[in-house]
Amino acid sequence: MFNLILTIMKKTFLKSTMPFTAAVVLGISGAFFTTSMQSASKLAPRDGYINSLSGVCDVQVQCSDNSNNPICKANGQTAFGKANNCGETLYMP
16 A cells, blocks of 8 residues: 555656756756857967067967958057968958
8 A cells, every 4th residue: 555655656756847857958958059059160269470579470469260250460460370481361350
């Protein structure tokens, strides 16, 4: 008799909590995947370099690889990546 009551109580408890648990799991996983997709779509920032009075390609500025943006400039100078002897084209972040 006691086992029957316990079994009924377990079933009742599971029936009432299962929808809530499923909603929580779906919500958390949806938030995680949305955040992952947003950060994956952005290109990583790149270090660009401009000339200073004392040297060529030695002042670091923030640029990007996203070619949809305008060319990276700082202080009126075009910034370049270190590759190819400071000849790599970079873009605004």
